[in-house]
Amino acid sequence: MLVKGKTAVITGAASGIGRTTAETYAEQGANVVVADVDREGGEKTVEGIEEAGGDATFVETDVSVAADVESMILTALETFGGIDVLFNNAGIEGPLCEFDSYEEDAFDRVVSINLKGVFLGMKYGTQAMLEDGGGAIINTSSVAADAGVIGRGAYAGTKSGVNGMTRVGAIEYATDNIRVNAVLPGIIExxxxxxxxxxxxxxxxSRYAVSESMPGKGGPEDIANAVLFLGSDLAKRITGVTLPVDGGLLQQP
Ligand SMILES: NC(=O)c1ccc[n+]([C@@H]2O[C@H](COP(=O)([O-])OP(=O)(O)OC[C@H]3O[C@@H](n4cnc5c(N)ncnc54)[C@H](O)[C@@H]3O)[C@@H](O)[C@H]2O)c1
Known part of the structure; x- marks a missing residue:
């Protein structure tokens, strides 16, 4: 078990990559705080973990609201006595829309969840980890941070921002036993x-449509396994990395 006895807080854990990562951490021995705006989906994630013999709790959290993120971290401290891993994963795709017709409100919403949400996680997560002797933060970025994915201007901007904050955080806390890394999913079902x-x-x-170099599509478990590694002690010398899990998408000419 790679994360036995650790406590992991996972945002966006009511669905997709977040849910599978929550299940993976629980299978590998961690206590999991499942955080999401979607109560029904989040409680379903917890139920699945408990049925499989794991330990998890749900906390309703809008990652763009500071008070919610603060109480999400407090839930980990109060329920499980600490925090070892924080996976800032919640995100939205926003509209598929070129810049000339992208609505300002839609831009603000993508930024508040994808960028501010990760900022707030890093803020309250590092505060708790500084008190708790350290930890590992993993942020969900995207290949859209490093490639021009049409119609995703706002989304790409937020994910590039996530990469930037990841690098800064890695250096700011390098002497505090806090590692900060990011995963860049490719096309994940x-x-x-x-x-x-x-x-x-x-x-x-349409000729700019992206595809991975490897055949098929990635699954949420491919991201979960990378996040498991980065959150485990196997990655104890790895910080500031922005790791693509993209079947070679970013290596295409
Ligand atoms: N699926 C892909 O191909 C892909 C590719 C690159 C990056 N990503 C990134 O992976 C992350 C997870 O995406 P997914 O594919 O699992 O999507 P998903 O839609 O299946 O899950 C996202 C979860 O985030 C939650 N969420 C949305 N807004 C929130 C908020 N304000 N506060 C808290 N939770 C909120 C949703 O309720 C949902 O449970 C996102 O950051 C996304 O940008 C996904």
């Missing part, structure tokens, strides 16, 4: 991917 696949790019841009 989740409800978000299904929604995104239904959004159609403008015809004149």
């Amino acid at each position: 989740t409800p978000m991917h299904e929604r995104a696949a239904d959004q159609k790019p403008a015809d004149r841009l």
